[in-house]
Amino acid sequence: SPSEREGHSSTQSSHRLLAYSDALISIIATVMILPVAHTKVEDNEELRESVQLLLTTKIAVYLMTFLIVTVAWAAHIRLFQVIAHIDDCLALLNLACMMLITFLPYTFSLMATFPENVLGILLFCGCVMVIGVIQSVIVLYAFSRPFLLNEQIQISENLTYYKHHILQVIMRVPIMCFFASIFSFIFFQLSYVLLAIIIFLPYISQSLKWCRSKAIGQVEETPDSMLFYTYLPNEPLSKERVEAFSDGVYAIVATLLILDICEDNVPDPAVVQKQFGGSLVAALQAYGPEYLAYFGSFATVGLLWFVHHSLFLHVTKTTRFMGLLNTFSLAFVGGLPLAYQLTHEFPRNSQNELEAIQISCVIVFFAGIFQLSIWVVALYNEQETLHPYVWYGGREHVFMLAKLALYPCVALGTFFLSCILSKFSTSIFHLMEITVPFAFLVLRLLVRIGLALLRFIFCPNRSDLTTV
């Protein structure tokens, strides 16, 4: 029929729409770090307590927002693993959905600031409900034009069964939000319980199931008829989109400090004339720590991106559990620029400075260790998820491990050194910042030397480890 031909001709690849959505969502996920970043921390013992409380609250809000946005993002991935092609109408519906997702962090921070006010809960639930309705409309629209669907679904016989299952999963969240918003008028504490269930329940129930099956050894079979919307830890998650989302977060985080520098650290000509006698060099010297923080955080974020990039070059399939670990890693990466900024905000050798440096080390450590755990999880099922040449015992295996272990090891080392030699903590920290990039440049050499040494010490007769 002509309408069907027309439908086919206006069908588009969804690649760029998804890349754009990933960019939007990654910006929004990391943006709640800004209120934390711009909290003024005083080097005053009396004020410190209250500022630390404020900071802790804000960090908790940041982490929760990050989690909520990534849950919305995971739902978006699921949806567009089912829908492989788009047309103009779906593109516009998706943009409407994006507009609401970008509004979610704001409604959540209203809820966090006014926990006893109904309005925050209502706004949040309202947003989630409208997002759910739009996603259902997208599913209904796509199933009414099957050439838009994923090929596996397109050729399957029980199209209607698929449609009902997917709609059921999607509508679960808005319906629970509907109840949460009704309960908010009666007994608002119950609303929070409901919302927490919405966010965490799939994770908790599936982790429990997974742990049980691993412990007992009994593997639950997924029915072959349902490949999507299973919420199992090994549910496939589009690798391309995990990469695009991570790139977005790394890019925003790397530039967060320069955004502030560009806006705040161009001195006023009148001030330079008055306070520094017209000497621009003197005026800029006052900003020295900011530049240092910028270069330090850019280098660290850049190198963490580099490790992530190397890791995902060797990953062939991403699972939901790997995606979750990646999200944790990214959440720590998001805190990095702040931590670096804090290290330069306090007077030399103060207790605050030492704490800031140690916090930075802890954040780098966790960002790196979660990347390492992605690798470990991938190795656990290496036949399916990794390229053959990085399998255990493979040619590149040790080199990849070294790349992933470098940052956690260095961070741990710096942490303990700064504990012991607390007087030189700043120097140790700066030394770390400068040496790590060079360590990455000569890592292949270092690994070769290390392996040669190991071979020399433990098994001087074997030679199969030399080919790294």
Add this chain to the structure above:
Amino acid sequence: SPSEREGHSSTQSSHRLLAYSDALISIIATVMILPVAHTKVEDNEELRESVQLLLTTKIAVYLMTFLIVTVAWAAHIRLFQVIAHIDDCLALLNLACMMLITFLPYTFSLMATFPENVLGILLFCGCVMVIGVIQSVIVLYAFSRPFLLNEQIQISENLTYYKHHILQVIMRVPIMCFFASIFSFIFFQLSYVLLAIIIFLPYISQSLKWCRSKAIGQVEETPDSMLFYTYLPNEPLSKERVEAFSDGVYAIVATLLILDICEDNVPDPAVVQKQFGGSLVAALQAYGPEYLAYFGSFATVGLLWFVHHSLFLHVTKTTRFMGLLNTFSLAFVGGLPLAYQLTHEFPRNSQNELEAIQISCVIVFFAGIFQLSIWVVALYNEQETLHPYVWYGGREHVFMLAKLALYPCVALGTFFLSCILSKFSTSIFHLMEITVPFAFLVLRLLVRIGLALLRFIFCPNRSDLTTV
């Protein structure tokens, strides 16, 4: 040899590195809009003049920064059209290069704020020189491992000639910057002339050549031996990277306002208690205009992205001239959130409000008209640059034209309507914001009706236009 095999095995696709670089550069290009955005505009006739002067300066700095960053980006594209594969070393060198590119806007704004101070010029030139040196190192490294190069170059016989030509083009800029930094000590005005030549000369000389060749009709032949670094208007520019860069700009711009809202518009509980008697709804009503500005600008930027996306679905090859037009369009898109924000900052029916609305219309108009001109330029050479079904007279041609023309037409209409009915300018503007998304949804229908009408009026016997 074993070292060569090893080299091959560590070779990686450059796709993700380039996507990450595009994300970083697009964020940096649009970031200088923030100082403009955060300039407080007073509704006070006396202060207005000076604020307008300040605003004009800042806008000029924003536009110049955008241009400089896109020039650096174009150089980066050229470089990685020659280098098709990367390894760890190139990835790390590229990250170092990115760090300096993200620092460029800051050095430029120092230069703009202290035009008579040598330091700004020196910092800017220093950054550009180091970037040039890193890029030369990248070229030398890649030519020493030819398997990293583009296939066309890899199989060509005169590899050395290519290397020298590319190094010559790359080193031209740092060498001129070196002279500019020396002249800055002697006669700093000359430095600015030199810097302006660096940025604009390739454009001007090539545009003149192009115009002349079009006017006389004599087409200058490019020697087939040199496909890269020609600076001709039809020099190919990686379509993928133009899309990635545009996506980055659209994504940042769409979220600019929500970043501000998330940070500034969560009221303080104490203030709500005091000023609004504990009523959160009343407190949030004060922020109403901000929300309106956010939704308006998100929708406009989203729809402009949608038009861009539709256009580039039909483009098969991007040229340097199309890239330039795209840059102009993006520069205007960058100004959009501010313009929208301004429309809600002034009291109703004031002269300022009318001006802000008209500026918004002008910006939307230019952002749209440059998109339209990309289409016109592509049509000019449609066999090479467009998919057959959107060629002039093709099935989708009119529909694409309608998509591209919708925003410029609506903006122009709103502008003139707000001139005539200045009392209702705000209502007209809001009506525009609400109707345009729906117009896009039913555009295919509208085009069909329009074509039917045209056919009915002008040529009732023809029927070949109906198949849109």
